[in-house]
Amino acid sequence: MRRFAAVLLIINLFVPSWVFAADDTPLVGYAPRSGQAERDWEAKFRAIPDPANLREYMRRLSARPHHVGSPYDKDNAEWILARFKEWGLDAHIETFDVLFPTPKVRVLEMIEPTKFTAKLEEPALAIDPTSNQKSEQLPTYNAYSIDGDVTAPLVFVNYGLPEDYEKLDRLGISVKGAIVIAKYYHSWRGVKPKVAAEHGAIGCLIYSEPKDDGYTRDDVFPQGPMRNRDGVQRGSVMDFASASPGDPLTPGVGATPDAKRLSLKEAKSITKIPVLPISYGDAQPLLAALQGPMAPDEWRGTLPIPYHVGPGPAKVHLKVEFNWDIKPVNDVIAKIPGSVAPDEWIIRGNHHDAWVNGAEDPVSAQVALLEEARALGTLVKQGWKPRRTIIYAAWDGEEPMLLGSTEWVEAHADELRQHAAVYLNTDGNDRGFLEMGGSHSLEQFINGVARDIEDPESKLTVWQRLQLAKIAQAKSADDRKELRQRPDLRIAALGSGTDFTGFLDHIGVATLDLGYGGEDEQGIYHSIYDDFYWYTHFSDSDFVYGRALSQTVGTAVMRLADAEVLPFDFVDFADTVQKYNKDLAKLLSDKQEEIRERNQELEEGVFKATLDPRRPTVAPKKEDVPPHLNFAPMENAAESLTRSADHYRQALQHRQSALGQADAETLGSLNQQLIESERKLTNDDGLPRRPWYKHLLYAPGIYSGYGVKTVPGVREGIEQKKYAEAEQEIARVAKALEDESALIESAAQLLERAAH
Numbered sequence: 170m171r172r173f174a175a176v177l178l179i180i181n182l183f184v185p186s187w188v189f190a191a192d193d194t195p196l197v198g199y200a201p202r203s204g205q206a207e208r209d210w211e212a213k214f215r216a217i218p219d220p221a222n223l224r225e226y227m228r229r230l231s232a233r234p235h236h237v238g239s240p241y242d243k244d245n246a247e248w249i250l251a252r253f254k255e256w257g258l259d260a261h262i263e264t265f266d267v268l269f270p271t272p273k274v275r276v277l278e279m280i281e282p283t284k285f286t287a288k289l290e291e292p293a294l295a296i297d298p299t300s301n302q303k304s305e306q307l308p309t310y311n312a313y314s315i316d317g318d319v320t321a322p323l324v325f326v327n328y329g330l331p332e333d334y335e336k337l338d339r340l341g342i343s344v345k346g347a348i349v350i351a352k353y354y355h356s357w358r359g360v361k362p363k364v365a366a367e368h369g370a371i372g373c374l375i376y377s378e379p380k381d382d383g384y385t386r387d388d389v390f391p392q393g394p395m396r397n398r399d400g401v402q403r404g405s406v407m408d409f410a411s412a413s414p415g416d417p418l419t420p421g422v423g424a425t426p427d428a429k430r431l432s433l434k435e436a437k438s439i440t441k442i443p444v445l446p447i448s449y450g451d452a453q454p455l456l457a458a459l460q461g462p463m464a465p466d467e468w469r470g471t472l473p474i475p476y477h478v479g480p481g482p483a484k485v486h487l488k489v490e491f492n493w494d495i496k497p498v499n500d501v502i503a504k505i506p507g508s509v510a511p512d513e514w515i516i517r518g519n520h521h522d523a524w525v526n527g528a529e530d531p532v533s534a535q536v537a538l539l540e541e542a543r544a545l546g547t548l549v550k551q552g553w554k555p556r557r558t559i560i561y562a563a564w565d566g567e568e569p570m571l572l573g574s575t576e577w578v579e580a581h582a583d584e585l586r587q588h589a590a591v592y593l594n595t596d597g598n599d600r601g602f603l604e605m606g607g608s609h610s611l612e613q614f615i616n617g618v619a620r621d622i623e624d625p626e627s628k629l630t631v632w633q634r635l636q637l638a639k640i641a642q643a644k645s646a647d648d649r650k651e652l653r654q655r656p657d658l659r660i661a662a663l664g665s666g667t668d669f670t671g672f673l674d675h676i677g678v679a680t681l682d683l684g685y686g687g688e689d690e691q692g693i694y695h696s697i698y699d700d701f702y703w704y705t706h707f708s709d710s711d712f713v714y715g716r717a718l719s720q721t722v723g724t725a726v727m728r729l730a731d732a733e734v735l736p737f738d739f740v741d742f743a744d745t746v747q748k749y750n751k752d753l754a755k756l757l758s759d760k761q762e763e764i765r766e767r768n769q770e771l772e773e774g775v776f777k778a779t780l781d782p783r784r785p786t787v788a789p790k791k792e793d794v795p796p797h798l799n800f801a802p803m804e805n806a807a808e809s810l811t812r813s814a815d816h817y818r819q820a821l822q823h824r825q826s827a828l829g830q831a832d833a834e835t836l837g838s839l840n841q842q843l844i845e846s847e848r849k850l851t852n853d854d855g856l857p858r859r860p861w862y863k864h865l866l867y868a869p870g871i872y873s874g875y876g877v878k879t880v881p882g883v884r885e886g887i888e889q890k891k892y893a894e895a896e897q898e899i900a901r902v903a904k905a906l907e908d909e910s911a912l913i914e915s916a917a918q919l920l921e922r923a924a925h
């Protein structure tokens with residue numbers, strides 16, 4: 170998964186005369202001599218990944234459809250296992266048994282005012298050799314939609330987000346008893362049926378609008394990279410954000426053979442109403458048959474029809490039934506044991522299953538992972554001994570909703586709590602700019618890695634290229650100033666949509682999520698056209714960004730695995746927390762201002778005065794202005810965090826040269842405290858109404874899905890008008906930040922004692 174509508178960066182890169190040179194500043198967490206040895210090993214490593222291998226792995230892994238439970242999914246797992254072993258890694262397959270529904274019946278027809286039967290079929294194309302593997306392809310569907318047979322008038326609901334229903338209220342339109350049709354994007358797809366059901370709809374269609382990933386943006390496949398008339402986005406609609414990801418029948422525990430399983434009825438993450446994804450070829454006649462008010466301007470797409478909202482006269486019959494089978498997921502796990510600190514784990518993962526052939530998602534980044542493993546195996550043969558244990562994981566079952574990684578995390582939760590230092594994830598790779606997301610205690614670290622990787626197109630470092638691209642895109646002078654002056658580029662906070670979720674949100678393992686992209690548009694996501702032909706014509710066709718990804722993530726893995734002191738830094742982290750506090754205060758004051766203004770307009774009669782009797786609308790209701798919230802506990806905690814973060818950074822800078830003399834035991838305790846630093850941000854009780862999510866700073870949004878909600882308890886409390894709850898969450902977050910600050914302070918003192 171992990172795709173959003175691609176954002177194309179249009180920039181003019183000026184290439185200065187200084188040529189590419191890897192940074193040679195001292196590595197954070199390394200004594201001088203070991204830092205130099207590390208740089209030598211890393212340079213050897215980066216010379217190994219080969220685009221020709223990446224291409225060949227992709228050809229092999231994407232040659233046939235390989236979704237969960239399919240023959241080629243198993244075949245790929247065994248092939249990956251054999252490669253890990255061939256390269257000298259200690260590898261095995263770990264299998265879990267999970268609920269994975271596949272379609273039995275799919276019917277969509279319009280019965281009024283005219284008859285139309287949807288095709289629900291992506292045709293094979295002669296030029297694209299794997300698109301004709303019909304007998305192995307999963308039909309187009311949304312996994313974990315409930316079975317259903319419904320007939321009702323249709324209503325167009327834009328992207329199907331809560332604010333779209335507020336607009337519908339203003340138009341005087343209810344979806345109660347209706348089937349809704351929503352556009353893909355602007356939220357994770359599972360949010361659309363969830364919100365529709367909350368408003369009383371009885372069925373949900375989701376279509377790919379050409380304005381978002383079709384002909385409006387570029388030529389359609391096979392002439393171009395975009396979604397064609399019949400292309401459909403498959404995908405999961407499991408309500409993972411309000412319940413949990415992974416197997417719906419075994420929440421919180423590994424789906425091993427003897428695990429206690431819920432019945433299908435008890436499973437919380439299955440949708441409440443039937444859902445089906447469709448192409449714009451199938452959507453157009455339905456939308457064209459709608460009447461009622463015109464859709465608001467920004468709702469309209471680029472099909473050659475007037476976009477009405479409905480309801481009706483289009484009346485639709487939707488019937489879906491699924492085989493609710495238990496299927497195996499095969500995670501391939503490979504290890505390089507640590508030589509000094511084998512109980513500290515650096516874990517690196519990417520999924521191998523796809524919806525169909527999946528050349529871009531996930532194979533384009535899976536091949537980078539494989540090439541890293543081959544290169545690390547080569548270094549081990551040459552005498553490289555990583556200090557910590559390195560675990561490489563090729564996850565299965567990511568597409569249905571993070572099944573393989575979540576079950577593995579749940580099955581190994583106790584070990585992970587003790588040993589997992591960092592998890593590094595990728596999921597798909599294209600041409601362009603380095604995309605960095607993760608825990609902010611690793612912001613400085615990953616900026617350092619990005620300064621050592623050469624960009625294949627500009628020959629700048631990928632860090633320089635990213636910095637200049639961000640300057641070109643920046644919206645304000647302040648943003649540009651920060652980009653020029655702040656030593657580290659800010660990394661994104663992580664929501665969900667890929668395999669880091671269990672590590673970060675459930676256990677509290679510091680996480681990085683990386684990939685290249687931004688130069689090519691794409692409209693083949695989760696369709697039969699995401700295949701080797703598409704990728705080698707429209708994306709990183711010479712695999713040089715695949716090599717860059719191998720170099721980036723492999724360098725990060727090595728540098729984390731070898732440092733005497735784990736290269737965590739808390740100054741950027743504290744700065745980020747300060748920023749979140751300001752964001753939250755502004756969110757509340759904007760909300761207060763918005764409601765105050767609306768109430769005043771109601772009193773002034775603005776809505777009555779502007780009413781068009783031919784196009785009647787409904788005035789909004791008067792609302793209470795949100796109360797004042799006391800953010801002081803979080804602000805105080807952020808202040809003490811800033812002080813301890815500064816102290817720790819200074820301590821490390823002053824003592825780094827003496828790290829070579831530090832005794833192993835003290836270093837062990839120090840690293841254990843650093844590993845704990847992300848756990849401290851979790852709370853065993855979890856977030857309000859979703860106890861599986863334990864991280865207090867990062868979570869997927871209940872109504873955004875993949876999109877992150879930072880400080881989710883407080884933020885969603887304000888957004889959902891639960892102000893008393895937001896106030897309680899402020900106290901919980903402040904307490905966690907105070908504990909974090911104390912831990913960092915104690916690490917600084919330990920460091921001063923260890924190395925002097």
Ligand SMILES: [Zn+2]
Pocket residue numbers: 170171520530531567596597667
């Ligand atoms: Zn993926």
